[in-house]
Amino acid sequence: MRKAVLAFVAFCALSAWAQQPESPAEKKSPEQTDASSQKSPGSDENLVASEPNTLISAQKIPFGARVYVAPMPNGFDNYVIAGIQKKKVPVVIVADRSKAEFEVTGIAETDKAGWAKMLFLGSQQTNESASVKMVNLKTGAVVFAYSVNKVNSVRGKQSAGEACAKHMKEKIVD
Amino acid sequence: MKHTGLVGLFLIMAVLVSGAQQQPGKAAPSEKVPDTSQVIPSGAKVFIAPMPDDFNQYLKTAIEKKKVPVTVVENRDQADFEITGYSETQKASTAKKLIMGSWHSRESASIKVVNLKTATVAFAYSYNNDNSAHGKKSSSESCAKHLKEKIESGK
Numbered sequence: 001m002r003k004a005v006l007a008f009v010a011f012c013a014l015s016a017w018a019q020q021p022e023s024p025a026e027k028k029s030p031e032q033t034d035a036s037s038q039k040s041p042g043s044d045e046n047l048v049a050s051e052p053n054t055l056i057s058a059q060k061i062p063f064g065a066r067v068y069v070a071p072m073p074n075g076f077d078n079y080v081i082a083g084i085q086k087k088k089v090p091v092v093i094v095a096d097r098s099k100a101e102f103e104v105t106g107i108a109e110t111d112k113a114g115w116a117k118m119l120f121l122g123s124q125q126t127n128e129s130a131s132v133k134m135v136n137l138k139t140g141a142v143v144f145a146y147s148v149n150k151v152n153s154v155r156g157k158q159s160a161g162e163a164c165a166k167h168m169k170e171k172i173v174d
Numbered sequence: 175m176k177h178t179g180l181v182g183l184f185l186i187m188a189v190l191v192s193g194a195q196q197q198p199g200k201a202a203p204s205e206k207v208p209d210t211s212q213v214i215p216s217g218a219k220v221f222i223a224p225m226p227d228d229f230n231q232y233l234k235t236a237i238e239k240k241k242v243p244v245t246v247v248e249n250r251d252q253a254d255f256e257i258t259g260y261s262e263t264q265k266a267s268t269a270k271k272l273i274m275g276s277w278h279s280r281e282s283a284s285i286k287v288v289n290l291k292t293a294t295v296a297f298a299y300s301y302n303n304d305n306s307a308h309g310k311k312s313s314s315e316s317c318a319k320h321l322k323e324k325i326e327s328g329k
Contacts, residue, residue, distance in 0.1 A: 075226070075260020078284035082300035092212075093295035095288040115269030124274055124304060155302040156282050 068100035076108035079161030106132030211292035221253035229261035232314035259285030278305035283313040
């Protein structure tokens with residue numbers, strides 16, 4: 001009887017030991033897996049995984065940083081710069097990439113109102129979609145990213161550019 | 175006793191006066207130096223770079239019409255500032271004419287003024303109008319008007 005109990009206990013211990021290596025991996029969420037696999041040495045404290053396969057640097061953009069806005073489709077870079085000035089974002093926009101600390105790149109798309117929209121909705125306003133990201137040119141880290149989608153945009157690209165600038169301002173610290 | 179009170183009062187006054195005199199000196203180092211690279215001086219030489227749909231021509235005319243205090247030059251090497259930008263015109267479609275009853279075009283423009291010495295953007299402005307009465311003329315004059323305001327503000 002005692003032998004049988006001992007054998008049963010030994011069997012349980014062995015089965016538990018056999019399952020051990022698999023269990024931590026199973027418990028890991030996809031976020032944790034991605035973050036740990038993409039972390040670069042020395043920058044652990046600056047990186048935050050907000051979504052799977054996404055790493056945005058938690059570092060702030062300094063007040064008065066020199067920013068270069070790269071050319072974007074449909075001249076959206078001009079609208080972003082105008083938005084930055086209008087929203088009084090505390091950065092210095094430079095036209096020369098070599099003089100910049102940060103670079104803003106992005107894409108923008110405009111969907112014009114068709115006849116059906118005009119007829120059924122009585123709206124001639126466009127749908128605007130834009131996405132920008134700001135990269136620290138020294139470290140290569142993405143410090144800010146934002147996308148905007150406006151249905152019936154009152155002021156077209158101007159609205160989208162200003163939305164990007166507004167959210168950029170929130171990221172900047174004194 | 176009276177003398178002691180007077181001496182004390184005198185000392186307090188002396189400390190207060192010296193403190194008041196020191197304050198401007200202390201504040202001076204923390205004052206931010208104004209960034210002159212973002213100021214467009216009156217009479218600055220400006221080069222207008224080619225833009226889509228010849229918007230640069232409209233802008234040149236508008237600068238003259240609005241009496242913007244700058245000198246437009248044809249050679250980029252002679253300029254202190256460069257104006258670059260983008261413009262888009264969407265003519266009224268048949269649907270817009272029939273359904274909305276509007277013949278006016280949609281205008282969108284955006285310009286930026288770059289200081290060529292420092293490469294900093296001194297001014298930027300964007301314009302959008304769904305029913306522009308005078309097309310590119312309206313958008314260019316709006317840009318010129320705001321540029322003039324910027325120059326006259328001296329900031």
